[in-house]
Amino acid sequence: MIQYIVRRILQTIPVLIGVSILVFSMMHLVPGDPAQIMAGESAPQEQVDNLRERLGLNDPLPVQYFTYVSNVVQGDLGNSIRSGRDVGDEIGSRFWVTVELAFYSTILAVFIGIIAGVISATKRNSFADTGIMIVALFGLSMPNFWLGLMLIQWFAIGMDLPSWIPFLENTSWFKPSGWGSFSQIVLPVITLGTGSAAIIARMTRSSMLDVIGQDYIRTARAKGVKERIVIYRHALKNALIPVVTVVGLQFGGLLGGAVLTETVFAINGMGRLVIDSISARDFPVVQGTILVTALLFVFVNLLVDIAYKFLNKRIDLD
Amino acid sequence: MGKPNSYENILEIKNLQTSFFTKDLELKAVDGVSFTIPKQKTLGVVGESGSGKSITSLSILRLIEEPGKIVGGEILFKGENLLKKKESEMRNIRGNEISMIFQEPMTSLNPTLTIGEQIGESFRIHQGLSKKEALKKSVEMLELVGIPSPKKRVKQYPYELSGGMRQRVMIAIALACNPNLLIADEPTTALDVTIQAQILDLIKNLQEQLGMGVLLITHDLGVVAESCDVVAVMYCGQVVEYADVKTLFKEPKHPYTIGLMKSIPPHDQDIEGDLEVIKGAVPSPAEMPTGCRFAPRCPFATELCKTKMPELQTDENGNQIRCWMHTDEWDGVKDREVTVHG
Amino acid sequence: MDKQKELLNVKNLKQYFPIKGGFFGRTVNHVKAVDDVSFTVYEGETLSIVGESGCGKSTTGRAILRLDEPTSGSVEFDGTDLLSLNKKEMNQMRKNLQIIFQDPYASINPRHTVRQILTEAMEIQNVWPKEQRNDKVIELLETVGLGAHQADRLPHEFSGGQRQRIGIARALSVNPKLIIADEAVSALDVSIQAQVLNLLKKLQREFKLTYLFISHDLGVVRHISDRIIVMYLGKIVEIGDKKSLFENPKHPYTKSLLSAIPSTDVDKKKERIILKGDVPSPIDPPKGCRFHTRCPFATELCRTEAPELRSTDENNLDHQAACHHMEKFEAESLQPMA
Ligand SMILES: Nc1ncnc2c1ncn2[C@@H]1O[C@H](COP(=O)(O)OP(=O)(O)O)[C@@H](O)[C@H]1O
Numbered sequence: 001m002i003q004y005i006v007r008r009i010l011q012t013i014p015v016l017i018g019v020s021i022l023v024f025s026m027m028h029l030v031p032g033d034p035a036q037i038m039a040g041e042s043a044p045q046e047q048v049d050n051l052r053e054r055l056g057l058n059d060p061l062p063v064q065y066f067t068y069v070s071n072v073v074q075g076d077l078g079n080s081i082r083s084g085r086d087v088g089d090e091i092g093s094r095f096w097v098t099v100e101l102a103f104y105s106t107i108l109a110v111f112i113g114i115i116a117g118v119i120s121a122t123k124r125n126s127f128a129d130t131g132i133m134i135v136a137l138f139g140l141s142m143p144n145f146w147l148g149l150m151l152i153q154w155f156a157i158g159m160d161l162p163s164w165i166p167f168l169e170n171t172s173w174f175k176p177s178g179w180g181s182f183s184q185i186v187l188p189v190i191t192l193g194t195g196s197a198a199i200i201a202r203m204t205r206s207s208m209l210d211v212i213g214q215d216y217i218r219t220a221r222a223k224g225v226k227e228r229i230v231i232y233r234h235a236l237k238n239a240l241i242p243v244v245t246v247v248g249l250q251f252g253g254l255l256g257g258a259v260l261t262e263t264v265f266a267i268n269g270m271g272r273l274v275i276d277s278i279s280a281r282d283f284p285v286v287q288g289t290i291l292v293t294a295l296l297f298v299f300v301n302l303l304v305d306i307a308y309k310f311l312n313k314r315i316d317l318d
Numbered sequence: 319m320g321k322p323n324s325y326e327n328i329l330e331i332k333n334l335q336t337s338f339f340t341k342d343l344e345l346k347a348v349d350g351v352s353f354t355i356p357k358q359k360t361l362g363v364v365g366e367s368g369s370g371k372s373i374t375s376l377s378i379l380r381l382i383e384e385p386g387k388i389v390g391g392e393i394l395f396k397g398e399n400l401l402k403k404k405e406s407e408m409r410n411i412r413g414n415e416i417s418m419i420f421q422e423p424m425t426s427l428n429p430t431l432t433i434g435e436q437i438g439e440s441f442r443i444h445q446g447l448s449k450k451e452a453l454k455k456s457v458e459m460l461e462l463v464g465i466p467s468p469k470k471r472v473k474q475y476p477y478e479l480s481g482g483m484r485q486r487v488m489i490a491i492a493l494a495c496n497p498n499l500l501i502a503d504e505p506t507t508a509l510d511v512t513i514q515a516q517i518l519d520l521i522k523n524l525q526e527q528l529g530m531g532v533l534l535i536t537h538d539l540g541v542v543a544e545s546c547d548v549v550a551v552m553y554c555g556q557v558v559e560y561a562d563v564k565t566l567f568k569e570p571k572h573p574y575t576i577g578l579m580k581s582i583p584p585h586d587q588d589i590e591g592d593l594e595v596i597k598g599a600v601p602s603p604a605e606m607p608t609g610c611r612f613a614p615r616c617p618f619a620t621e622l623c624k625t626k627m628p629e630l631q632t633d634e635n636g637n638q639i640r641c642w643m644h645t646d647e648w649d650g651v652k653d654r655e656v657t658v659h660g
Numbered sequence: 661m662d663k664q665k666e667l668l669n670v671k672n673l674k675q676y677f678p679i680k681g682g683f684f685g686r687t688v689n690h691v692k693a694v695d696d697v698s699f700t701v702y703e704g705e706t707l708s709i710v711g712e713s714g715c716g717k718s719t720t721g722r723a724i725l726r727l728d729e730p731t732s733g734s735v736e737f738d739g740t741d742l743l744s745l746n747k748k749e750m751n752q753m754r755k756n757l758q759i760i761f762q763d764p765y766a767s768i769n770p771r772h773t774v775r776q777i778l779t780e781a782m783e784i785q786n787v788w789p790k791e792q793r794n795d796k797v798i799e800l801l802e803t804v805g806l807g808a809h810q811a812d813r814l815p816h817e818f819s820g821g822q823r824q825r826i827g828i829a830r831a832l833s834v835n836p837k838l839i840i841a842d843e844a845v846s847a848l849d850v851s852i853q854a855q856v857l858n859l860l861k862k863l864q865r866e867f868k869l870t871y872l873f874i875s876h877d878l879g880v881v882r883h884i885s886d887r888i889i890v891m892y893l894g895k896i897v898e899i900g901d902k903k904s905l906f907e908n909p910k911h912p913y914t915k916s917l918l919s920a921i922p923s924t925d926v927d928k929k930k931e932r933i934i935l936k937g938d939v940p941s942p943i944d945p946p947k948g949c950r951f952h953t954r955c956p957f958a959t960e961l962c963r964t965e966a967p968e969l970r971s972t973d974e975n976n977l978d979h980q981a982a983c984h985h986m987e988k989f990e991a992e993s994l995q996p997m998a
């Protein structure tokens with residue numbers, strides 16, 4: 001197992017190199033002169049030249065790349081063009097906001113998705129199954145910024161409900177913006193988690209149905225095991241094996257989805273930072289955020305692979 | 319376990335009917351099967367694939383799943399009708415008084431639980447043992463079924479065991495609670511002959527030790543001849559012949575039984591020329607013949623056979639046959655040559 | 661029977677599959693699936709290979725056809741060294757050597773009709789002029805016991821036995837000389853199995869085919885073969901003509917294999933040699949005689965020295981077995997170890 005983990009970590013090295021090359025070349029793939037773009041259309045030539053010199057853009061590409069990588073390894077992501085502050089500092093606290101948002105959303109998605117999937121599979125073709133699958137389809141097809149806006153409308157601004165409905169005259173339970181307190185967290189997490197919950201529910205259902213048809217489930221029943229235990233002890237663990245992979249991929253997707261959600265809920269996270277930096281052509285910040293996100297993604301997938309291996313003892317350890 | 323009941327036979331099935339319901343079609347997988355397993359005896363059920371052997375055995379444990387349903391008949395286990403029992407009573411019987419082992423040792427064990435957990439589960443459910451006691455008993459069971467270094471094996475996962483070993487584990491699970499009846503559905507079909515010999519030998523020894531009845535399902539007539547006391551031959555969801563093993567192999571009566579015996583090339587004798595074959599193939603369930611189900615393939619079939627289904631006839635020794643040739647109504651040629659391999 | 665033409669000559673065939681492992685997927689060991697196997701198939705005969713699963717029967721068949729490239733050895737077919745052919749030449753050569761699998765469904769395109777399947781095979785090998793191919797399809801179907809009306813059906817519309825007939829028809833469509841049948845009847849019910857066996861025999865008579873018949877069923881093998889090879893753990897332990905091998909098996913493994921088969925004779929209670937344990941792993945096969953770990957007669961010699969194939973009968977030099985103690989069995993002077 002240890003050997004596997006070590007090997008798996010070593011295997012991420014080429015991925016990281018690939019990511020760094022990609023992020024590095026971003027600046028050079030944009031049409032036009034990066035220095036000119038960063039300095040702004042109307043900047044005087046002298047300023048552009050200065051900037052080019054400062055960024056080392058006159059060096060040959062490989063040299064630039066190695067300078068970039070060695071800076072990154074030392075924790076130096078460069079300085080923001082907009083604010084002049086260190087990119088690491090810019091990302092700093094925002095990074096944890098986004099991670100929290102994605103993490104809570106994943107927890108929510110996993111929790112709801114698995115429960116719904118299991119119910120759906122065990123009560124196949126029932127009313128509950130059909131209901132869950134229809135809701136899941138909605139969850140999948142709803143753009144999350146729209147869901148966010150609706151949630152704000154209903155539960156933060158509040159609906160005008162007839163006054164004879166008890167307790168519900170005012171539904172403005174949550175805050176429409178910001179991050180930190182419970183009432184601020186709920187709506188964005190639901191917004192971001194719904195799509196993944198739907199995907200996980202569908203995945204769990206099909207995986208569960210597959211497992212329930214396996215021979216060893218029949219063996220368990222023939223042993224006299226109670227149906228509930230057949231499902232949770234014998235079927236679920238096996239059914240979760242493919243779901244784990246999906247959860248890992250979903251987490252990556254959530255990091256992307258966070259951009260929209262943060263914008264809708266005015267949360268000061270990395271997503272907002274990227275959007276603002278892109279519109280301001282603040283390349284070092286864009287590069288830094290993408291790099292950090294990619295690293296996070298690689299790290300999460302590493303965890304997922306290890307969890308997968310742990311669940312699935314059948315895979316040879318090497 | 320109810321009141322003490324005197325019974326002759328450990329299991330008696332009467333006119334069992336199990337069907338699968340598809341869109342406006344009833345597929346009669348088991349259609350009026352009756353047979354008896356005397357106490358501590360082995361009944362062999364033979365027949366080609368699709369003849370309803372597995373569905374019959376799953377019906378006994380009431381493990382038929384949607385869209386299948388037991389639609390009629392009686393299953394008397396120790397004199398009590400299992401079809402009248404509540405689901406919770408059935409659960410107490412499964413794995414405790416009646417156990418089952420399946421054809422595919424490679425897929426019949428849960429890949430994510432250890433061998434010990436899977437055997438121990440039976441002890442925990444039916445005897446309320448603690449985890450530790452159950453594990454200890456599991457080691458004993460592995461020893462009983464002849465698995466070397468059982469203390470190490472209980473901690474292993476199924477993928478670490480060979481097919482023959484896994485089938486031994488299945489037997490250990492099945493026998494954990496000393497069942498009165500063991501149902502073995504093609505337990506050796508997926509195994510090599512040398513391993514088959516080990517497993518059949520093991521089942522036989524344990525049967526003598528524990529005094530249980532065995533329902534052995536197989537498509538291998540050799541296995542039947544060597545391991546069974548009585549035999550039921552199934553064709554298209556029905557028993558066509560039921561007899562003690564000596565009678566069946568020496569004087570097979572049903573043309574299907576005879577055909578089956580002739581189609582197997584023996585390993586201990588040479589056959590000159592071609593094998594005798596049963597012509598055609600098993601009819602698809604959707605196009606079941608209205609008369610005798612074997613009539614389209616039977617060399618002796620007459621108009622009577624094609625139009626009317628024969629009843630199961632019982633002779634003075636309790637042997638049964640479902641064939642018009644063995645009734646007074648027979649209208650065809652009476653004298654047939656019956657020889658099986660020389 | 662003597663002075664027959666040698667059609668296929670396999671010499672010192674080895675097939676080692678690498679096992680990858682360690683940090684960077686180095687080859688850490690090998691599965692010695694087939695380990696130094698030599699035999700000859702004569703024209704017009706049926707030579708069978710029997711043995712327990714995993715002993716290397718299929719691998720031998722695949723290596724002959726170069727479906728997997730063998731590790732070493734030589735395979736000579738009708739005077740041509742198959743292993744020296746390039747890809748294109750080998751593909752042309754496949755016209756002469758066809759294979760039928762246990763599950764024909766796995767090797768045919770499920771979306772092609774039987775007609776397409778057969779025509780395609782003919783096109784690849786460019787046999788029969790285009791305009792004759794359709795007639796040939798019908799003729800083939802009738803040869804294997806299917807009807808012309810079934811030519812435009814898809815594989816899933818056929819039963820297992822019928823699909824096997826399609827597999828046979830496809831093999832026949834290119835007029836092969838040698839057919840390797842790998843467990844071709846093993847998945848079939850006995851009544852259908854008998855039909856297909858009869859068909860194979862009929863085709864052999866009609867088209868002068870040569871069969872390399874791979875099976876684990878000794879009854880089937882006895883019925884169809886002229887000669888038989890018994891394999892154990894990648895090696896040949898016994899080879900001989902059918903009669904003498906079945907009636908006078910020399911190797912203790914062959915004996916126990918034969919004795920393990922249940923017989924339908926309810927009167928005869930036969931002596932059964934029940935082998936202990938499982939077949940060892942082909943990754944690190946036992947030293948000396950590979951069978952010694954399960955052999956009831958194994959001695960120190962068996963544990964250290966690998967026996968060679970040899971004959972004990974001057975009148976039947978073709979019946980050979982690889983056991984140190986065959987003479988003692990014949991003299992009945994060797995008893996099983998406790
Ligand atoms: N889940 C199912 N749905 C529909 N038909 C089924 C199902 N399971 C079995 N059958 C039908 O029941 C018949 C008997 O099957 P089975 O008892 O498995 O045969 P055997 O064990 O003798 O090979 C077959 O014709 C099969 O098609």
Ligand SMILES: Nc1ncnc2c1ncn2[C@@H]1O[C@H](COP(=O)(O)OP(=O)(O)O)[C@@H](O)[C@H]1O
Pocket residue numbers: 677678691692693711712713714715716717718719720942
């Ligand atoms: N492609 C392969 N890679 C690795 N091992 C293989 C491969 N093919 C077969 N083997 C191994 O080689 C041995 C012989 O296999 P096979 O020839 O299929 O046996 P048989 O046909 O006699 O049952 C087995 O141990 C099998 O696991």
Ligand SMILES: [Mg+2]
Pocket residue numbers: 371372373503504
């Ligand atoms: Mg079955």
Ligand SMILES: [Mg+2]
Pocket residue numbers: 714717718719843
């Ligand atoms: Mg094989």
